[in-house]
Amino acid sequence: EKDNIRDWFQKAGDARETATDGTFGAYKGSNVLAVQVEAFMNFMIGKKIGGQEITPNFNKLMQESLYFSNYFHQTGQGRTSDADFSSQSSLHPLPTGSVFVRYPDHTYDTLPQILSQNGYETGAFHAYEGSFWNRINMYKAMGYDHFYSKKEYAMDESLGWSLGDKSFFRQSLVKMSEEQQPFYSFLITLSSHHPYSLPASVRQLDTGEFKDTIFGNYLESIHYADAALGELVEGMKRDGLWDNTILYVYGDHDNSITEQADYEKFLGKPLTELDMHQIMNQVPLLVHLPDGKAAGIYDQPAGQLDMAPSILHLLGISTKPYYMMGNNLFADGDKFVVLRSGAFTDGKLYYIPSPDNLFENGNCYDLSTKEKTDIEKCRVPHEEAKKRLQISDDLIASDLIPELRSGKDAQQP
Ligand code: GP9
Numbered sequence: 001e002k003d004n005i006r007d008w009f010q011k012a013g014d015a016r017e018t019a020t021d022g023t024f025g026a027y028k029g030s031n032v033l034a035v036q037v038e039a040f041m042n043f044m045i046g047k048k049i050g051g052q053e054i055t056p057n058f059n060k061l062m063q064e065s066l067y068f069s070n071y072f073h074q075t076g077q078g079r080t081s082d083a084d085f086s087s088q089s090s091l092h093p094l095p096t097g098s099v100f101v102r103y104p105d106h107t108y109d110t111l112p113q114i115l116s117q118n119g120y121e122t123g124a125f126h127a128y129e130g131s132f133w134n135r136i137n138m139y140k141a142m143g144y145d146h147f148y149s150k151k152e153y154a155m156d157e158s159l160g161w162s163l164g165d166k167s168f169f170r171q172s173l174v175k176m177s178e179e180q181q182p183f184y185s186f187l188i189t190l191s192s193h194h195p196y197s198l199p200a201s202v203r204q205l206d207t208g209e210f211k212d213t214i215f216g217n218y219l220e221s222i223h224y225a226d227a228a229l230g231e232l233v234e235g236m237k238r239d240g241l242w243d244n245t246i247l248y249v250y251g252d253h254d255n256s257i258t259e260q261a262d263y264e265k266f267l268g269k270p271l272t273e274l275d276m277h278q279i280m281n282q283v284p285l286l287v288h289l290p291d292g293k294a295a296g297i298y299d300q301p302a303g304q305l306d307m308a309p310s311i312l313h314l315l316g317i318s319t320k321p322y323y324m325m326g327n328n329l330f331a332d333g334d335k336f337v338v339l340r341s342g343a344f345t346d347g348k349l350y351y352i353p354s355p356d357n358l359f360e361n362g363n364c365y366d367l368s369t370k371e372k373t374d375i376e377k378c379r380v381p382h383e384e385a386k387k388r389l390q391i392s393d394d395l396i397a398s399d400l401i402p403e404l405r406s407g408k409d410a411q412q413p
Helices: 002-016 056-062 079-089 111-117 132-141 165-177 214-238 260-267 273-281 304-314 375-397 400-406
Strands: 031-037 066-068 121-125 146-148 183-188 245-251 285-288 296-298 349-352 363-366 371-373
Touching: 002 375, 002 400, 031 079, 031 214, 031 304, 056 214, 056 285, 079 111, 079 132, 079 183, 079 304, 111 121, 111 183, 111 304, 121 165, 132 146, 146 165, 165 183, 165 214, 214 245, 245 304, 260 273, 273 349, 273 363, 349 375, 363 375, 375 400
Parallel strands: 031 183, 031 245, 066 296, 121 146, 121 183
Antiparallel strands: 066 285, 245 285, 349 363, 363 371
8 A cells, every 4th residue: 555655656756857848947046935815716817896907916917927727726624724734745635624733743745844955944924823723833843944923023004813914015025034045935814814804994996786795895805915915026126036036826715705696796697517616716826937937827727736846846856755746837748636625627627526425426527618528537537536635635644754755665756
């Protein structure tokens, strides 16, 4: 069994090293600033309401960045902590609960730890209680040099749950300027958290018929978070970080608003099961490279597990020695993305499981027609998806990484 798991990781490591676009190590030694934006979903990127763009700063940044239009969150019950865990460790979150809370003391190959070993100063930034999602313990275990929680920030802009994102970014940049370069900084925003009740003073959108509904308030919160993102970019330019930093911005999970009628009204069309599933599971990913190269829209399927391997690729650090499951966004070849629910896509097929989890009761879609197709076409990838989730669960719950790595006859991935 363990040999099979090692083999699986070895093949995944080989597949990640197939890039022929010259990006491996192209940004060696750059700083990395990753921003995980609260409840930031993909459906309103590039969209307007009452003639006003909802995410004008993100839209502008897209012109000089890589934008992944089929990027999925892969979270489960651990929500924000799951997005964090999958992105940093390139493993799936658990079927129940949060890895941060359940297994903070187990071994993972994490991005901060690997970058630390490669001479980076690493920090996690989040202006909320350090104990929430057990971050204080988990971040130590993940190998961060620093964890800046609420007590390290001046509460000079109180919004929603805590400090407003604008002040959060401003103060985080000051902390970063005190760090030695290259640095890896991971920033988690909070102002666009449910129930999206920002004070009238910071609401800048006319949401029309959505005014004072939770959906309208959500759009307002995202508009504010986007304005904060714009200020972060300006701050990076002002502080001389823009040309030597990879900026990686993505959403953590959906907004918990499941009313289909809201999305239909907003998008102005009826939505199918497939549309709704994509809306609730896609978050945006934007990667700005220090020289602004490779900008464009990338529609290959991608997901949160891909962050650590893709950043390591750009920095010229091989992921072969590590137990990571995600894709390298820059590798050649087809990509396969598995969600925690067992849904998956390879860019051609899209499988949506049924509530009873019986394979045959789920729906298999052909993405070229967006129509349901013969369920049997999804069987082989379904088996692979199940296998991946099982391997990840076993690795986490039984703390297998040290054992796999030190096994007498261990062939390292
Ligand atoms: C709080 C924040 C919220 O620190 O990360 O987490 P969520 O409730 O979205 O999982």
